[in-house]
Amino acid sequence: MERGTLRQWLRETDDTRLAELWAAADATRHAHVGDAVHLRGLVEFSNYCARECHYCGLRASHADIERYRMSADEILACAQAAVRFGYGTVVLQSGEDYGTSARWLEDVVRRIKAESPLAVTLSVGERRPEELAAWRAAGADRYLLRFETSNPQLFAAIHPGHGGRLSDRIALLRTLRALGYEVGSGVMVGIPGQSWDDLVHDLETFQGLDLDMIGIGPYLPHPQTPLGREGPQRIAAPEEQVPNSELMTYKMVALTRLMCPEANIPSTTALATVNRERGRELGLQRGANIVMPNLTPPLYRCKYEIYPEKACLHESAEQCHGCLLGRIRALGRPVGTGRGDSPNRRRRVEPPAAVSALPCAHPSRSESDAK
Numbered sequence: 081m082e083r084g085t086l087r088q089w090l091r092e093t094d095d096t097r098l099a100e101l102w103a104a105a106d107a108t109r110h111a112h113v114g115d116a117v118h119l120r121g122l123v124e125f126s127n128y129c130a131r132e133c134h135y136c137g138l139r140a141s142h143a144d145i146e147r148y149r150m151s152a153d154e155i156l157a158c159a160q161a162a163v164r165f166g167y168g169t170v171v172l173q174s175g176e177d178y179g180t181s182a183r184w185l186e187d188v189v190r191r192i193k194a195e196s197p198l199a200v201t202l203s204v205g206e207r208r209p210e211e212l213a214a215w216r217a218a219g220a221d222r223y224l225l226r227f228e229t230s231n232p233q234l235f236a237a238i239h240p241g242h243g244g245r246l247s248d249r250i251a252l253l254r255t256l257r258a259l260g261y262e263v264g265s266g267v268m269v270g271i272p273g274q275s276w277d278d279l280v281h282d283l284e285t286f287q288g289l290d291l292d293m294i295g296i297g298p299y300l301p302h303p304q305t306p307l308g309r310e311g312p313q314r315i316a317a318p319e320e321q322v323p324n325s326e327l328m329t330y331k332m333v334a335l336t337r338l339m340c341p342e343a344n345i346p347s348t349t350a351l352a353t354v355n356r357e358r359g360r361e362l363g364l365q366r367g368a369n370i371v372m373p374n375l376t377p378p379l380y381r382c383k384y385e386i387y388p389e390k391a392c393l394h395e396s397a398e399q400c401h402g403c404l405l406g407r408i409r410a411l412g413r414p415v416g417t418g419r420g421d422s423p424n425r426r427r428r429v430e431p432p433a434a435v436s437a438l439p440c441a442h443p444s445r446s447e448s449d450a451k
């Protein structure tokens with residue numbers, strides 16, 4: 081899609097035109113990834129974090145939260161619950177916690193892979209390539225690392241470096257791909273200082289990286305973080321500042337589906353937080369095909385407060401499971417079975433003959449495939 085068209089859609093306010101965007105995204109979702117909604121069980125296994133992201137409630141210097149680390153056995157129990165609930169994937173997420181050694185996490189991944197048919201997704205921050213390689217060798221299938229914004233100045237302004245080096249998440253995403261992971265990334269919408277053109281560039285970056293999974297949520301100010309407390313250091317001109325609204329997030333989800341037809345796109349917890357009644361459903365009707373029921377034991381999950389009033393903070397795994405099944409069924413969509421691998425990945429690992437038989441997702445795909 082042309083830049084001018086993307087800009088227009090992002091600024092569109094007319095309900096009739098927007099209904100066309102939702103319909104186009106929904107039809108593309110149906111054609112490329114089908115109607116099934118895949119469930120990924122989320123285990124937030126540690127809220128320790130070594131980093132100081134300016135917007136995140138888990139940042140190292142936020143002293144007001146009680147820190148926890150789940151044991152390997154507790155994580156395994158969550159994985160067993162995922163199997164019982166019929167989920168195909170377990171997502172192990174934490175802050176960037178160097179108190180969990182690479183070896184420890186490697187053992188956890190190995191145990192889950194030995195004891196269950198689950199796909200394992202890791203979302204544990206910017207770790208060293210050797211660690212990423214060790215987890216991949218232990219059987220981890222997928223890795224999530226949002227680049228948050230493709231604007232390098234804005235990224236640097238809200239992500240202090242660590243251990244004397246600045247982050248390069250785009251480079252890390254390429255490393256993950258080279259290691260054979262299914263790679264997921266994403267952004268927040270409406271970060272103070274984020275412009276409309278930044279979002280256009282985010283969409284182009286999703287496409288250029290040929291991502292397997294793309295998570296998008298509104299930026300939600302956390303009052304105990306520098307960005308939530310003091311606002312931006314870098315202020316976009318008012319007419320350039322993107323709102324952190326629910327509607328803006330749906331537009332990004334829908335355009336992402338049109339730009340990356342085969343990607344797995346979750347209807348995120350942040351969307352469910354800004355609209356508890358309908359956020360997940362509207363995400364699923366405007367391009368998304370994945371939801372991530374929370375499996376974290378209630379004792380811990382209330383301490384994983386990345387932003388305030390996070391949805392599902394006080395529910396149990398059973399409650400989230402029942403709630404999401406009900407919502408998916410009410411939409412008339414089937415619940416996915418199996419691992420729900422991204423069609424992108426299937427295309428990459430299948431022999432060339434099979435590849436050419438697949439419908440061409442997007443003309444620029446072949447370019448990015450060459451990487």
Ligand code: 5AD
Nearest residue numbers: 135136226268298299300302386387
């Ligand atoms: N508002 C919205 N999303 C947030 N995240 C972290 N802090 C916030 C916030 N204040 C998102 C980031 C991160 C993911 C785990 O949660 O995009 O990658």
Ligand code: FES
Nearest residue numbers: 129131133136139
């Ligand atoms: Fe930990 Fe942001 S402070 S991920």
